[in-house]
Amino acid sequence: MNIKLTVIGKTEENHLIQAIEVYLKRLKHYVNYEIIVLADIKGAKNLSPAEIKEKEAELLLKQISKYDKNILFDEKGSQFTSVEFSDYLQKQMNQGIKNLNFIVGGAYGFSPKVYQAVKEKISISKMTFSHQMIRLLITEQIYRAYTILNHEPYHKE
Numbered sequence: 001m002n003i004k005l006t007v008i009g010k011t012e013e014n015h016l017i018q019a020i021e022v023y024l025k026r027l028k029h030y031v032n033y034e035i036i037v038l039a040d041i042k043g044a045k046n047l048s049p050a051e052i053k054e055k056e057a058e059l060l061l062k063q064i065s066k067y068d069k070n071i072l073f074d075e076k077g078s079q080f081t082s083v084e085f086s087d088y089l090q091k092q093m094n095q096g097i098k099n100l101n102f103i104v105g106g107a108y109g110f111s112p113k114v115y116q117a118v119k120e121k122i123s124i125s126k127m128t129f130s131h132q133m134i135r136l137l138i139t140e141q142i143y144r145a146y147t148i149l150n151h152e153p154y155h156k157e
Contacts, residue, residue, distance in 0.1 A: 001092065002032040002099045003142060006063045008056055008106040009040040011132050023139045030146035036063060049108040057111035060103060068099040070118045072110060077121030082155055086145035104134055
């Protein structure tokens with residue numbers, strides 16, 4: 001299975017970049033995983049949140065393929081423990097899903113167009129995290145899930 005994490009805007013904090021790179025290296029042993037970074041919206045300071053979401057939707061919708069299983073990371077999505085998330089990934093593999101595309105919206109979330117295109121949602125937490133930090137959290141959880149599936153000692157219960 002191939003996993004993509006599609007995000008808006010590059011990660012700017014060096015400590016987050018370094019931490020993400022640690023998990024990217026570790027994940028190479030388990031799965032093809034890549035982070036697709038879409039450009040920030042130009043002139044966003046002069047746009048309303050609704051306008052920003054619409055412009056981001058144009059970028060995101062180009063990344064959504066009917067051949068992929070697409071999932072939004074959204075605060076109203078299903079919540080999993082780490083073990084449940086590893087079970088979720090295992091089910092995707094068992095169903096023969098070849099490409100899994102996790103999508104993170106910008107600071108204002110998703111436009112209705114994106115919600116129409118992608119029905120499935122997962123929530124990392126009821127708390128709000130910066131869209132830069134969430135990339136690290138998701139990447140670490142995917143790594144954790146694979147260590148759980150492979151019965152490796154990374155995850156403690």
